[in-house]
Amino acid sequence: MAAPAAPEEDEAWELSPHSSEAPSDKYGPTTEAHVVDAYPGPVPPVRPRAPPRPSEVVIAVIVLMVFLHITPQIFIMWPYFRKTPSFTARQLICVLAVHNLLVVYMYVAYYYCLTTDASGVPMGWTPPSHGSHKRYCYHCRAFKPPRAHHCRVCRRCVLRMDHHCPWIGNCVGHGTYAHFLRYTTAVTLATWNHLLMIALRVVDFWSVYDLMPRPSTTEAVMIVLNIILCLPPALLVTFLTLYHYALLCSNTTSIETWEKDRVSRQIRRGQIPFIAFPFDLGCWANVTQVLGASPLIWLWPCHAPAASGTSFPVASAEPDAQYLWPPKDPRVRRRAPRLTGSAFTYGHEQLNPQLRASHAKSPQFQTRAAWHASAPHDVPRDEAMYDSYSSGSGEDTDDDVGSGQVRVRRGSEGLEVRPPQYSRVLWEEAGAEAFPPGTEPPPEERDPNHEYVPGHAYPHGTFAEYG
Structure with missing residues (x-):
């Protein structure tokens, strides 16, 4: 479901020293020359966006809401009013007024859920330089503020992300969480009021006669539907x-409920030191942080959060406690950069030339492949930096093991098993004597003062070509 627009503080952006023009908006660059300060390399040429709305799911939700709004008034309550003299016009107006007020409020809340931006990470945002716990998104190639997570549907990091809701075609994040709560509350009240109204009609609540008026076929069908x-x-x-x-x-x-469970389990097992969830300030402070300081504006559908969404107050005395959550999982290795030019890869060595991505001929894929080919693929090497848990966790992974073992790659198209690199094992055991004279040695054994010319310096190729 959705949420309010991001505050003006998030409108700020910084120009990279390599760029002389301002980006058109705060979530993406307008030119490939623009460089995000947080990452020393070009950013993707296409700005990440949420899928276009309305989608088929959103249209189905709107149709359902309109059906439940109109049909009980026209095909159930109005015919009942005409058949039942004891059901007065004043009672009919009161019943339908409550029904329409709740449904109209639901429409308004749903509109804001659809149209409000969930709040992405501002361009150029960086964590405090003195911090030792930095979160980095390898998809967006930029730093992530506290509580931000990457949404694989919207293809960007969302501030204070809760989840991606397909029923509103939008992320539930910092900008949309209050609207999401108002919408679900309105749906709850409107649907139970609707069921109560239909139930009172079925039991003939407003009739003072002993004989219940028989519903027509249309009325009966509409009541059941x-x-x-x-x-x-x-x-x-x-x-x-x-x-x-x-x-x-x-x-x-x-997302944080899952993080809290994982952290508690690791604390019990002695894998990490004790750390408390830093954002719980008490019930009243927690509610006002999302819905607003005054209860008078909690139900106002246009109200937007006042905070920026890039930093949050904490209950801990440690000023940087918000940057320390979630603690790094000691069992998770820091992920290495992954090339995207092929459906399958051989670790850090080369792409598999035999297997190609099924969408390799699409213009969008070719644009990304060209960008990846020209962009530097080195990522920040700070060991305190990591890509924390996000909604895009179900990705392809490579089991990169030693060269003398079988390598298995799990991908969306199945499993690929690569036999051991026997040439590497042979070189480690027997050296250059196991290969024809003039074979290029491994990179670590090359002569740094000798310039390698393919086909001349090593006419028999590389050792890797022998197995």
């Missing part, structure tokens, strides 16, 4: 709303 289409959303959204109210009171996102 309204109950079938309204009851599941009412139950599911009610549980979802209560869950998020519990998260709101503890100032926790859905």
